[in-house]
Amino acid sequence: MTPEEQAEIDALRARQTPTRRVVAPGLEARLYTPHPVLDHGFVRVIDYMGDDGAIVQAARVSYGPGTRHTRDDAGLIRYLMRHWHSTPFEMCEIKLHVKLPIFVARQWIRHRTANVNEISARYSILDREFYIPRPEHLAAQSASNRQGRGEVLEGEEAARVLAILKEDSARAYDHYEAMLSTDGQQGLARELARMNLPQNIYTQWYWKIDLHNLFHFLRLRADAHAQHEIRAYAGVIGEIVADWVPLAWAAFEDYRLRGAHLSGKALDALRRMLRGETVTREQSGMSPGEWREFESLLRG
Amino acid sequence: MTPEEQAEIDALRARQTPTRRVVAPGLEARLYTPHPVLDHGFVRVIDYMGDDGAIVQAARVSYGPGTRHTRDDAGLIRYLMRHWHSTPFEMCEIKLHVKLPIFVARQWIRHRTANVNEISARYSILDREFYIPRPEHLAAQSASNRQGRGEVLEGEEAARVLAILKEDSARAYDHYEAMLSTDGQQGLARELARMNLPQNIYTQWYWKIDLHNLFHFLRLRADAHAQHEIRAYAGVIGEIVADWVPLAWAAFEDYRLRGAHLSGKALDALRRMLRGETVTREQSGMSPGEWREFESLLRG
Amino acid sequence: MTPEEQAEIDALRARQTPTRRVVAPGLEARLYTPHPVLDHGFVRVIDYMGDDGAIVQAARVSYGPGTRHTRDDAGLIRYLMRHWHSTPFEMCEIKLHVKLPIFVARQWIRHRTANVNEISARYSILDREFYIPRPEHLAAQSASNRQGRGEVLEGEEAARVLAILKEDSARAYDHYEAMLSTDGQQGLARELARMNLPQNIYTQWYWKIDLHNLFHFLRLRADAHAQHEIRAYAGVIGEIVADWVPLAWAAFEDYRLRGAHLSGKALDALRRMLRGETVTREQSGMSPGEWREFESLLRG
């Protein structure tokens, strides 16, 4: 971050204005500050709407006069989460400024229920910043899982990979600049020159999403099956959400992050096991893969 | 409104909390206050995110370093509106509490890109409040337009209509209560009893939407072809938006409310007329209906 | 159904045209035929796109060259369902023509990710058709569940309710016609007259949705907590889907309809129970409501 950018953030943070709106103290403390992710990325909270109370308020329109309001907020929020109510959580909204490598951005954008404004490489010249993994994150293709990572690469191979990534990034950017240059030539259009840049270059966007859809994003992207790099962002955003709506976060953590979904076959097997019966995979009707996941779930 | 509700609103409005977020003074003044619509309806602003500056900020991520920021905010916002950019306007969000008749709610809900929490008549007993039009809004079926209203009804016919609407509403509600009553009987389930209620009964919801989609809603529902009752709501919401994001509202007013879309055929005719030629409908290739709309547009 | 409508359907069904597209035989057999629901409602399949194979095909773009295609279709579809993959299921689409009471339509429309064209009571005069429940569906408000039904109403009370519903419907429709009539008067605009109609009157729409979102609809609306009347529609649509995409339906049935979601607390309790420990509600950290649902789940 440049000193100018730091000064701008300090100025934004110094300014306080009275509002009649609901205020979430845990987020106010985080507003505008860049939370670092990976080697050059960050997540910044730019704005938000609502708090735990807004979820309860929206749900209780559904109850209105004629019902009693005895449930406490935490209990109601757990109830809403347990029964997959989505609309009360949609009443909270957050806007983030995110800096991230393009290959992460391509996974991220698959979540369609968000508002996005990305820096345009048709208009702007991208910065010379590339994601280069730390050696401990350089892993081999998994042998058992076609989409995942296996063991960490050994020293020499890791060094070779890092050298390739660094050299190719630097050369691609040098050539990007050379094509754009108007020094003694016309200079290639930015919208064309950018195509030479590899997918570990960083981009930036404003990303605005409601809490229900953010939870859906976090459930998929904080999952152990997600790629390490996007999980790093999901992890930071999770900490932000925990400060913003602590009751909703606690419910989400218990039901979604720590919870699990069981099929009818799995429930049948489970009921028999609880009655003391021994159940084999063949009896359960599950495939080997399902059975493996089921056993691992029961072990915890 | 009951004194308790008024006291609750007064208490909400009296509370001010410092925030680091962007504040829109024009909306702060309106927060929580019910703006009356029709005979028993209202629109209340419950929360909001962003202001005109947030639109500009989001658009300029698209410009970023490497471009100059010489355009002033109003000009940029007009440019975005003119070229149908939608994502910068999506960065602003507003949450309303609305009380409205069910037949209006049924038109309104067709706008799918919003978040809604409606009071549930499965859980709650609805209030005895019905929309009864003012006599000057009791119009005959239009002779020329199959979907619209024609002349205002004459005295006796209007009186007959009003009497029917009032009596049927009252009787339906009496029967609703009679079916629900547990006095000497089991009492019908609320989810069943409600089906006896006519569509002019009032319901309530929390409705949250971004500015781009709100403009789309207003363009369709503030239009002369929209039904009077929903236009009444669109009118009040328009005034709220004008106080919230005055620059965006001015651009919307000029481009969408006062502007018009011309077909290629219409543009061809227009160019010839500007060259001094006389153009007939037959030459233009337009249908009688299109030609009528075209002529009316040129008259202003 | 009128003889003209029946003749039209017969003509549609008699026509067969060759296509290069994928064909789902189970749906071809059902095309255009009204499947009755409630007393006057129906569901008709008007068009569809894709079959089980289309789900597999879309998922395998994700595998492409470089991976082996050993998983069989049923196994892959179960895998996608188990791991909450949504996009392959979105590749199938169905279009239904549905006739349904307005209070059911109001619940239904809350599912926003569908395309809808509803008959407009601003343009058209609605038919004199009202939903009158069968006596065995006239239930009292549930004592234990604020949103549900309890015991069936006893004879005399049921008779009284039915009489009210029938008389109020008939009277409301008589008055609707009287207000619309142009016999010796101008005739009230349709968009106004309709507000006198109760919510058990039938409406119609074309409803088009992809399979992923249809499964979401069915999971919520075929659930025991959904209101009986919308469950009746969900039940018929479920049978249609089972004929259309039998492999996807089987996976949906096992994972969603017969499956269940467990919280982290529930999984912890379960693991201890499987180890032979006795777990009390207090130890589990669950609320009384959660514990009740948990115990009921384990009983099956």
Added chain:
Amino acid sequence: MTPEEQAEIDALRARQTPTRRVVAPGLEARLYTPHPVLDHGFVRVIDYMGDDGAIVQAARVSYGPGTRHTRDDAGLIRYLMRHWHSTPFEMCEIKLHVKLPIFVARQWIRHRTANVNEISARYSILDREFYIPRPEHLAAQSASNRQGRGEVLEGEEAARVLAILKEDSARAYDHYEAMLSTDGQQGLARELARMNLPQNIYTQWYWKIDLHNLFHFLRLRADAHAQHEIRAYAGVIGEIVADWVPLAWAAFEDYRLRGAHLSGKALDALRRMLRGETVTREQSGMSPGEWREFESLLRG
């Protein structure tokens, strides 16, 4: 295309099955065949639902009994397009298989209202295929428009750019393979190795969208302001749509592609010009940029 792929397509095209659904002959002729775009890209129609008649059918649910059906289909479709009705067009759906460079895919995916299944570079090894522009498409940055292209590059500069793009693509792919290789090393995980690939590498996806949203896509991406490379795809898709729904396409072409939107200020100026007055930019209240666009529109 490999001979195996060609044989597969031939086999798909040779198969015809009777269906009761609506069939669009113009699309049947195109099904499965790759329509080439750019140097290695294509668009293939995989499936579709509906035709011009389906639009009319959906719109007329809105008319139903009680209205007359005198408007002919073409006129009704033009009316719907003129008055921005969207839901009838949503009743048609198309599924495409598209091969396209990543930088084009990144623009394309911004259209959120579509269903997408993209080949995953976490699972699969991408092919060695890169977009290299033809010399006549290598343009300089525009001097007047920050986001566009200006003049075509002169010979030597163009040659230098092409050499860079080709060499960097080839080297990046060589290194991609070297990092993936398990020959004497563990082999880097695919999800990491891919980040070295530049954005002109080709990807593939299945893309399914309804006609209303497809028209919105085409309006933005077939526009003169869109980047040449995505316009090439929009052009081919436009030809496909013209064969699929000829009436809707004709209306779209006249109202959206050849039409224009005028602001209130522009309409005021126009009305005065039609009355023979001379209007200057200053009198019009338009900015220089708006006035330039306005004058250019009137010239045609």
